[in-house]
Amino acid sequence: MKRFFYPRSVAVVGVSERADNLGRNIVNNLLEFGFSGDIFPVGPKGGRVHNLDIFPLLEDLPYVPDLVAVLAPARVVPSVLDACGQMGVQRVVVESGGFSELGAEGQRLEEEVRQRLRQYGIRMMGPNGLGAINLEIGLCLPFMNLPHKPRLGGVSLLCQSGGVGTNVIAWLAQAGLGMNKFVSLGNKLDVNENDLLEFLLEDPGTKLIYLYMEDLADGRRLMELGRRANKPILLHKANIGELSADIARSHTASLAVDDDVVTAACCQAGILRVHSRNEFLQAAIALQQPPLRGNRLVVLSRSGGEAVVTADACHKAGFKLPPLSPEIVHLIESRSRAGVIKPINPLDLGDIFDFSLYADVAAAFCQDPDVDGIILNYGPINDLEREAARAMARNLIETARRHEKPLLITVIGNLEEREYFRHELGVPVFAFPGEAIRALALARRFHTCQLPLTPVAPPEVPSLGAVGSLLAPYLATVGPVPMPVALEAMNTLGIAVPPRRLAQTAEEAEAAAQELGLPLCLKLVAPSALHKSDLGGVLLNLNTTAAVRQGFAAIAQVARTNLPKGEPWQVLAMPFIEKGMEVIIGAKRDRVFGPMILFGAGGIWVEVLEDVAMRLAPLDQAAALELIHETKIAKILRGFRGQGPSDLQALAQCLVLLSAFMLEFPQVQEVDLNPVRVFPEGQGCLALDARIIMGEAATATVTTG
């Protein structure tokens, strides 16, 4: 990737003398950003642009350029690649649109491009993106004006959309944040975000990475990169709902990913998920501060109201505001008139016009080992005190830097002062305390999270072989496996299910009652009876043999009325189990991230409470227990109000087995065990129902990361 960002020469294909030619803008940007290497405009009509000759053909160039940027019509891109390949060009950026985002014809064109890349060994960014910027050497390939140029700094951006990307660049400049590298990826036909991320993680100039993505190339690789990153990665994954599905497909040929899976994956891999560019910008400001090593803040304010608002924000974000130390209380009391300043945290110094007290208090905070970060609300109340106030603030900033403590500032009622701090002093200034605190909360997540650097190793599950034999007839099918087979498969895997009998007549149902004991429940089993209980195909708590016989007749009636004519059906008999808490255990295979396991409140509560947590497979026992504890229902399962704890180890074991099952059988799309009943500690759990849905074998390679 380095050769994309540090070329010594760039050819721009698609340049003409016309005023509205977009290729000209690329040449202009290279010149304006101060690219020091050779720039070769190329265009069939020749001429001159920005004092440079336009070469009619790539072949006319004096030597082989390190990088070629292409902004020619989509249909000629394959032949441009031919020219590049034949010359020996190895890095190409294609900015032209008109490929798979426009449908079938564009897809054919992309196939031609892919073929050229393979043939010549070319790596390509795009198509349908703005290409790369590297402020370190003045490389700037976008074809639009960039009216706001950020200073050189540590933030690198990977944006699938060019429009979103240029907007972020403008806002970086506005926020006083420094930029290092930028790529607008477009359709990601060859180079994708993971390739670039891998490079940026090792890039010395890059201190923080922002990704705006409308789809994701390979979730497992992204997670692996996240796990080994030692700089913050902020992921803004857009295209989260059905409203954006069509436009994302037509914009960057992006498909949707299950948003909850993205959230779970980020959480597991230590990637900070942000939901807007504003959230990213604020977080980037906070992340450039010394690390926040704990959760204890002090608030030093010139306005009582801002102190209240800041305390509210701390409350929402879960920060602590510990009492001031006796030394600091003494300092304040010795320097203010009796009773005017309450020595509490947040500390309102609004009635103090002696700025040296601010400086002395802040210095004391910096030295206090029980203070992890400092929030200052500040603003001059008139022009006379401006200089003294600025000097005070400069002093605070230096003190905090020396002590390596984060100091975040909100400037009250004076926007010029805010600009001064931001642009002149380069300090983290926020418009409102809420923004500062939310940003600091994200920084806290980065600085304090303790992720396992090695991924979980999947445990050995000897039963998988037997499960495979059992499921063999269904592995090549699509759709649900018959319910009795699904239950048997789970039982074989090691997830306990109740004893059960199949009945095709009322007599067989009665015999099942004899064997299994009463009360009994009966369930209709038939290929088209997926929603058994909605049909009336499930009867619970049948207490007598007569009730079992009548129950069978009732289900037979349901089958006759509701099933397609001639469809075979049976009735499954199981003991009716009333005890235990109802939970749900499930698994899904995500297109991008592969298999994930979910756990939550079960039975009728699933859809009502939506109390479900999820993790990507594989899970070991410890990870499975963590997953359980992420739900609300875990509070009850741990033992609550006189009820003893439930058998969490048994539940966790089920999750581990299901995870191994999903990794072993890529044909399985989805598993639902709902409800699973969990009993008191040591007494295990029972899956009362099981659904296994087969799909096409997933093409993504599932690693164990």
Added chain:
Amino acid sequence: MKRFFYPRSVAVVGVSERADNLGRNIVNNLLEFGFSGDIFPVGPKGGRVHNLDIFPLLEDLPYVPDLVAVLAPARVVPSVLDACGQMGVQRVVVESGGFSELGAEGQRLEEEVRQRLRQYGIRMMGPNGLGAINLEIGLCLPFMNLPHKPRLGGVSLLCQSGGVGTNVIAWLAQAGLGMNKFVSLGNKLDVNENDLLEFLLEDPGTKLIYLYMEDLADGRRLMELGRRANKPILLHKANIGELSADIARSHTASLAVDDDVVTAACCQAGILRVHSRNEFLQAAIALQQPPLRGNRLVVLSRSGGEAVVTADACHKAGFKLPPLSPEIVHLIESRSRAGVIKPINPLDLGDIFDFSLYADVAAAFCQDPDVDGIILNYGPINDLEREAARAMARNLIETARRHEKPLLITVIGNLEEREYFRHELGVPVFAFPGEAIRALALARRFHTCQLPLTPVAPPEVPSLGAVGSLLAPYLATVGPVPMPVALEAMNTLGIAVPPRRLAQTAEEAEAAAQELGLPLCLKLVAPSALHKSDLGGVLLNLNTTAAVRQGFAAIAQVARTNLPKGEPWQVLAMPFIEKGMEVIIGAKRDRVFGPMILFGAGGIWVEVLEDVAMRLAPLDQAAALELIHETKIAKILRGFRGQGPSDLQALAQCLVLLSAFMLEFPQVQEVDLNPVRVFPEGQGCLALDARIIMGEAATATVTTG
């Protein structure tokens, strides 16, 4: 109140020639803001300031001023009020701090001030606030520089904190929003937010009101004002958690209010609750647009990425993006090359450089009755097209105004253009689509909510007399009423409870079993046994007479071990009831808002799920049903997955009765019925436990609003 905002003359008490005198700033602000009436600086040392004579005494003034602003030390404020009163001044603004926010001595001073106000019939703003601004006549009383002066417009601000207030003023100016009136209320010793709100609701210049409050004066009056408002009221209630409690008290002598109650009250009264100044600013921009009459938006974007981000924001905010009408599809297809523009919503016109198409499409959207609002993402890609792009945007804006449809704009990657639109064209411009959509969602709440304009009338409850007799011995006590009495009181009120017997011996417990039938449950009753089940004082599902006898013995042991020596105790026997869904019904009396009723998931689920909704009393049957339907558990209660509906009418009736109970007995602080079991439709519900806590009689007058 009008006389505070439209004085013809203002005296400023506390002015001197010293450069650091803060009273000077008031005089300066009056001059700078263009106050056209007489300004009289007053200060004991006399002299001149800003070319005006300083009068040594108020009595020296040539005539009685309409308004006196005071910024003298707190201790002299009573004597200033004497001087005002004796002259006949009727409106005073006290900006000095040093009153109840500083503790006992300040409270005594406030009592002296109160006495003067009564004696002379003076109305006063403050103390400890910045006073008022009225841009209509250039009145400006704050004692600090206001470097950012907003233009005259329709937004009026009521801010308890001066620091927060001046910051909001600066941001109004920055956002291009016009301001009308402003008050920094401070300690609200006399004039409070409700007095001012009542005035502003009738004030023709005020179109929208923002309140920043750290406490609330009278919740019921606020709600009544909210109900009759025909302009948006945005309430930013700060001081929401324990972290801000101390600082709010020392800043504006504010006490905390239960934040959930504030939320419920705002919702009932049609007041828009905002949680930050940024949220207010964005909402104010959207609320100045023509009303959003429905939920269907169209997105017109110059960037596909911004279109995706906008669609995501619409998804989160619950907006719909309906398909484009056939006419608009036809228009787009007739004007663009085949396949380049997908005629979908969001509509990405990024590849169109013919701006007349934007204008024509927007005009068609304006005329489309199925479109309620329009979002435009737009930005010029180079300087050449700036003028054409601006003309296009102006055209769109005019078209939308003519058709009275809200049009919100985000400008891509070009901050100067954003400023141009905001300040030159005065149109609603947002930095990011997320902010625009969230603001529009708040506007939707204002424009589409259908509140009952007349408050609920409390129903007649004939049983209240008998309940009163029963509770008479406890009405003057503080703390919990004995559990058997609480159950009896609820039963008398009309909320069904199970039959029950009290037992003091094992034999009496056995006799209770005979009468009530098995299975039985036993509960320890004693003044200090509030958390019965934690102690082991509750035994459920006793199936045999022997079990009842053993159970009594076990509870007796608990009583002997856990209760203070000599405390009397009994055992309450009740049938053990297993059927029905568990819910909680409760009531609390809030210091500011008075009695409120709550409903939610019951039993062990209360604390785990926190699925509780609340409303302020009184409730009628319809309001009670609405309250029930606000919870998640309502989904189950309405009938779910083969289970029939529960008896919602019976539950609602309980809520109505409890509401009447809370209004009748102001001594009651809190009622908890947990669990209440609700049975299938027509079969009623039963409160299995009841707690009534008595407190001091609430001083707030509880109206029926």
